[in-house]
Amino acid sequence: MKTVAIVGTGLIGSSFGLALRAAGFDGEIVGVSSERALAGALAAGAIDRGAPLGDALVGADLVFLSQTIGRILDTIRHVNLMVKPGALVTDAGSTKCEIVDVARQSITRCQFLGGHPMAGKETRGPESADAALFQGRPWVLTPDEPSELDTEAATEFADWLERIGARQVVLDPLEHDRLVAMTSHLPQLASTALGATLADTRGTEVSGSGLIDMTRLALSSYELWRDILATNAEAIERALSLYIQELEHIRENLRTRQLQEEFERGARLAEKLRRARQD
């Protein structure tokens, strides 16, 4: 792997460039992005130069698509004639079924392997890029078939993921989308719904730190979430239905000991998540 193209040099793309450099990658890193994002990525040292898509892809051994889901889908539909045979195209989109489907149909001249680095920050853009962003965090790979992980390009990519400290997790695209519907999209909507429910309540400034925690995700903008919700609606509907069912069960048992069981189940999950982070 001598040349890497990073398409979308925001927080994730620029952090990936910095992480590769910090892990000893000494090939060329070419960025494809808006003028502003390229300038930021150059200033951060995340890329060596900016280039138009076609120029960047012609020599790239690894193409990393770190755009919004809508733009990743768009890029995938247009790159087949630009890529180098033997290259690997991968992405950072946070839903996978639709991306993997479109890639299966569109990218035939080289390999595509879906990915989802589960890392982030409150702040966006190349200015917030961090070489350590992926350290200890899950990086999900979603091959259509397990054998896709055994190609030379995929093996080399996986080696670099290990070197930058990411924790590789292999999931089926559908399995991935169902899981993130529960662990990421549901918490987002639970927070947004809580904020929206309280929007017209008078006196909310008289409240504690619990509500502050529970509304942090509600600060996220719709622009960030539109593509995610649209490309994973079915799994999210199911997750919301399970959550609503649980809330109804709690509402019907406010005065009974049955609630103790719900508190214990909730606490067990919360503790499990915290243990997993410490490993």
Place this chain on the structure above:
Amino acid sequence: MKTVAIVGTGLIGSSFGLALRAAGFDGEIVGVSSERALAGALAAGAIDRGAPLGDALVGADLVFLSQTIGRILDTIRHVNLMVKPGALVTDAGSTKCEIVDVARQSITRCQFLGGHPMAGKETRGPESADAALFQGRPWVLTPDEPSELDTEAATEFADWLERIGARQVVLDPLEHDRLVAMTSHLPQLASTALGATLADTRGTEVSGSGLIDMTRLALSSYELWRDILATNAEAIERALSLYIQELEHIRENLRTRQLQEEFERGARLAEKLRRARQD
């Protein structure tokens, strides 16, 4: 106000003792609690001595009940013959209607004024006590009639609240209970329900910091919440119903622009809460 009795010298009770001292109170502070909590409060310097309830109340100008709601109700039912006429009995219970009702019937020989300091910490007990715990935090007072705030005892208590840096808020008991059902009890149950919904999902360790935030409250134990839920069930049922309705609306609009409005409403509330904390 020369003598203060603190009944229940856990985090809140001991912090109140420390806060009074730090604000210049030079009278006696007597604690009533379990042997262990009294030892902790003494070691922290929050009380001057421990005593049985009757002994502590006989000379107290201010009686501060900082126990669980169940125990506060119990204490209120038993103190009428022990209190000094002219004293003020107040409390720190986080629901108010039932406490104020029971006090109206039980405490006739001196004044009762319901209270709810909205401050806390992750850790409990007198060992965590902090003289600055109430600084800048709301301290709700819930008189049955506004004139209850004008008595000599109530005015003096309010002066001390100001000296310890608490932000006084006056609410009707019912108004208070409806508000905390929305701003405190609903967020707790939303978090517990999220944890319980995810309890049987495989692979939750592959998740981000959003889920960690959203499940912090789920770590709370049922023991802490049982009394709160039981004494505010009606308002909580209503809050849960509004939340469920909002979640259903979101579920039905995952693919429409209508969701943008819900995200905007949620973000506006989240921002408003954060501005209120900075004031």
